Amino acid sequence: MSVLLGRRARRTLSPEQAALAMGYASPPLGGAGMRAIMAGCSSCHTVLPILYSFRRCPYAIRARLALCQAGVAVELREVALSSKPAELLEASAAGTVPVLQITSGQVIAQSLDIMRWALGQRDPQGWLVHADSSDHAALIDTCDGAFKQALDGYKYAERHPQRSAHAWRDEAVRCLVAPLEGHLAEAPQLGGARPCLTDAAIFPFVRQFAAVDAAWWAASPWAATRRWHDAWAGSALMAACMHKVPRWQPGAPPSVFPPGAP
Numbered sequence: 001m002s003v004l005l006g007r008r009a010r011r012t013l014s015p016e017q018a019a020l021a022m023g024y025a026s027p028p029l030g031g032a033g034m035r036a037i038m039a040g041c042s043s044c045h046t047v048l049p050i051l052y053s054f055r056r057c058p059y060a061i062r063a064r065l066a067l068c069q070a071g072v073a074v075e076l077r078e079v080a081l082s083s084k085p086a087e088l089l090e091a092s093a094a095g096t097v098p099v100l101q102i103t104s105g106q107v108i109a110q111s112l113d114i115m116r117w118a119l120g121q122r123d124p125q126g127w128l129v130h131a132d133s134s135d136h137a138a139l140i141d142t143c144d145g146a147f148k149q150a151l152d153g154y155k156y157a158e159r160h161p162q163r164s165a166h167a168w169r170d171e172a173v174r175c176l177v178a179p180l181e182g183h184l185a186e187a188p189q190l191g192g193a194r195p196c197l198t199d200a201a202i203f204p205f206v207r208q209f210a211a212v213d214a215a216w217w218a219a220s221p222w223a224a225t226r227r228w229h230d231a232w233a234g235s236a237l238m239a240a241c242m243h244k245v246p247r248w249q250p251g252a253p254p255s256v257f258p259p260g261a262p
Helices: 017-021 032-039 058-070 086-091 111-119 132-155 165-184 199-213 214-219 223-233 236-241
Strands: 002-007 009-012 050-053 074-078 099-101 255-257
Touching: 002 236, 050 086, 058 111, 058 199, 058 236, 086 099, 132 165, 132 199, 132 236, 165 199, 165 223, 199 214, 199 223, 223 236
Parallel strands: 050 074
Antiparallel strands: 002 009, 050 099, 074 255
């Protein structure tokens, strides 16, 4: 399975290698594994919750990772953020993604809350328990706060001229990448031997950071963080999460997610 780091640098990990690097005995999803999960999913036989998503958005990626891990089926509505459908705006006036519209009428419009909701239905590897600490909460807060600000400055330097792109990159490293390296030098995942919610919540943003300058990232001294990134990027879980569906249009046949769900 190919792992894309930006447009030029490419590294290959097999699903088995990536799974082992993430602490799995075998790839966590795909084929018979997903069908087995979904066979026990009671929501598959009822009206499904609706997830409004944009495939490349890191907030949406973290939500879809949790849904894949939990094996919770939803109707996936892929939207264009430049042309937001009225149904999305009716569900959440903010118009951001992801938005989960549960069949009870409840709407969850925060990615971390969607992750916790999904894992609250089914959490086969204890992602919630292993992320239940103040240290993990602080890492996620930093990711969503100072790191995201520095990432935007680095990626879109022309929009943030108060610093150079390199200065924004240095700030991103200081606030999150260097602390991650300290954690990941001691264990393969932030959850220890196996992943947890914190890994899945932070990885999509580090993925975006790594892709800004793939050559720099590949040569960077953050070896443990790069191994962690590559394991996640090459995993069957990530492949399922990034499954492409057509852009949603009213009246179109529903796209059931995760892939392989009946």
